[in-house]
Amino acid sequence: MFSILLVDDEKWVRTTLKWSIKQLNLPFQISHECANGLEALDWIKQNEIDLIFTDISMPIMDGLAFVKELRQYNGDQDVIVISVHDEFQFVQKAIRNGVTDYLLKPIEENDLKFCLEKWINKRKGEEEKKNDAFDVNEELPSSTIEKVLQYIEKTPLAQINLKEAAEKVHMNPSYLSQLFKQQLNKKFVDYITEIRMKEAKRLLLYTSLRISEIAERVGYSDLAYFSNNFKKITGSSPSVFRKSAD
Template sequence: MRKTILLVDDERWVRTALKWTINKLNLPLQVVHECENGLEALDWIKQNNVDLIISDIRMPIMDGLSFVKELSHLKRKQEVIVISVHDEFHFVQQALRTGVTDYLLKPVEETELKACLEKWLEKLAKDLNIQTVDESLPSSTIERVLQYLEKTPLDQITLKDAAESVHMNPSYLSQLFKQQLNKKFVDYLTELRIEESKRLLLNTTLRMSEIAERVGYADLAYFSNNFKRITGCSPSEFRKSAI
C-alpha cells in the first residue's frame, strides 16, 4: 500500500521537481497534494489525512517552523521532513526539537531524497512490527522466538538477539518464556545445545572442542560439565557408549 505525501513549498518548480523525483524513485509513495505555504497546508491537513509532509522552512504567510509548531497542536501526529539551505541550519535544529522526523538541504539531490525516504519507510515498518508484537498474543510471540531458535546457528544465539528478533525487551522475553514454556530461556537453549552436540557426537568425527564451539560453548570444560549434568555422562563417554 502506497504512503501519501503532502508537499509544502512556495516555489511551484520546486514542488514539481520533488514530485517528479519521488515518482522516479519507484518507492511505495505518492504525492497527493501540494500547498504554497504553511497556513494553506494547515487548513488542508485539518480536513485530510496524509502519511508524510515534506515542507520548506522559508515560506511567506506561514513559514515551515510556524507550520510545524501549529501541527503539534493537532491531535493527529504528523511525520514531517523539512527542507532548508545550508545557512539555515539553526532553523532545522529548532524544527528537530519540535518533533520533525528528518531534514534535507537545498538543492535536494536525488540520492539524498531517496535515502531520506527509505529511512522513513524503514522506521514506519519497524514501528508497525513493534505495534504488531505488542498487540499479539504472548503465545504467538514465543512461537516466533522458537522459529528464530530453529533457524539460527546455536553458536550465534543470545537472549538479546532473540529478543531483538521480536522487538522485545530481553528481560520481558525471559519472563514471558518462563510463563509460556515453564522453563527459562537459558535452560531451553542449553537443552538445544546438548541435543545438537549428541547428534554431532554420534554422526561425526569432530573433536570435542569443535563440537563445543559449534553448539555455542567457547569453553570446553563448561560444555563438558553441562553435558554431564544433563545426560549423566561426559561427551567422550557418550560417544564411546554409542560405539
Template sequence: MYQVLLIDDERWVRTSLKKVMEKTELPFTVIHEASNGLEALDWLKEHEADLILTDVRMPVMEGLQFVQEVRKQSREQQMIVVSGYDDFPYVQQALRSGVFDYLLKPVEVVDMKRCLQQWMMQHQDRAPSKPELTSDPLEKSTIAKVQEYVQANLAGEITLTEAAARVHLNPSYLSQLFKQQLNRNFVDYIVEVRMEEAKRLLCCTSLRISEIADRVGYSDVAYFSNTFKKWNQCTPSEFRKAPDQGK
C-alpha cells in the same frame, strides 16, 4: 503506496521535488500540494498523509511554525523539512520539534532516496504488519482502474507512464504492483488483452483482418499477424477458419 503532503511556496520547487521523488522509484506519491503552512493545516483538518515534506521559509506561515502547530494538535505526523544552507539554525529548531529528517536544496535523488528509505524502515518498525499487496482493496481498485484504461484504449497507444499518471502512481511502482497482483508484466498484459479482443472479433464479426488489427492497436497487419501467431499458435486467418474458432 505512501501518501505525501508537499508544502512549498514556489510551484517550480514543488514540481522539482515531485520529480526527484519519482526518480527514487520508491512507493511514494504526492496526494496534495500546499503553498504555505496555513493552507496545509486547513487541508489536514479533513485529510491524512503518511508523510509531510515541507520547506522552511514560506510566506503566511513558515515551515517551523507549521511544525509547531501540528505538534500542538497532538498529531503524530512525521515530517521532513527541506532547507537552504543558510537555514541551518531553522533546521536545528525543526529537529528539536521532532521532525524526522531534513534535506538540503537542491535536493538530489540519492539524498531523497536515502531519507525516504530510512523513513520507510522506521515506519515499518512502528506500524502494525500489513497484509500483502494482493489483499489490499485499495491496490486492487488501482489495478482495476488501469485495466479499464487498457480496455478503453485498445485501438490507441497504451503506455505504462500514462496508466500510472491516471492512478497517480510512480510508473516503476505500478509495474511492480501489476506483476504482484496479475503475475505478469504490464506489456504482456496489454498484448494478452489485445489478442483476446482480436479473437473475439475474428469469431463474432466479418471484419477484415486489417480492420481488426487496427481496432486492437496494430497499424502494421504483418506485425499483428506475427504477434497473433506467437500467442495462439496459428494465424488470424487460420483461427477464423477453424471449426471451433479457438473455443
C-alpha cells in the same frame, strides 16, 4: 502506497520534488501540494497523510510555525524539512519540535532516496510495535477513551496533543486516533478544536484579554491560524465576535 503532502511556496520546487520522488520508484504518491503552512494545516484537518515535506521559508506561515502548530494538534504525521545551508539553525529548531529528517537544497537524488528509504524502515518498525500493542493491550476501547478524556479535562488547553495523550494510555498515536474516531465519531483534532473554540468564545465575552493572549491560552501559537479557525467555526472573526456582544 504512502501518501505525501508537499508544502513550499515555489511551484517549481514542488514540481521538481514530485518528479524526483516518482523517478525513485518507491511506494510513495503525492496526494496534495500547498503553498504555505496555513494552507497545509487547513488541508490536513480534513485529510489523512503519511509524510510531509515542508520548506522553512514561506510567506503567511513559515515551516517552523507550521511544524509547531501541527505538533499541537496531531502528532502522528512525520515531517521532513527542506532548507538551504544558511537556514540550518532553523532546521535544528524544527528537529527539537519533532521533525523526522531534513534535506538541503538543492536536493540530490541519492540524499532523497536515502531519506525516504530510512523513513520506510522507521515506519515498518512502528507498524510492528503497533501490532504488538494490539496483542498485549487488554483494556476495553471505552476504558481507554475514558482515560484520554480525563487527560484532556485535566490538562491546560495549550498543552494538549495527541502524542502525549497516546503516551498516557501506552498506545501508538495513529491507533489512538483511529480508536478515538470509532468511539466518539469525531477526530481527536476536531474534538480538541471544539473545546478550544468554546473556551475562546468564553474568554472573548467575559475577559479583557487581548486576542493574541486568548489564542495562546487556548493553544494557538499563531494568531492568524487561530483567527482563521475561529471564523470558520463561528462565522465571524474574534474581534467581530467580541464586539457583537457589546
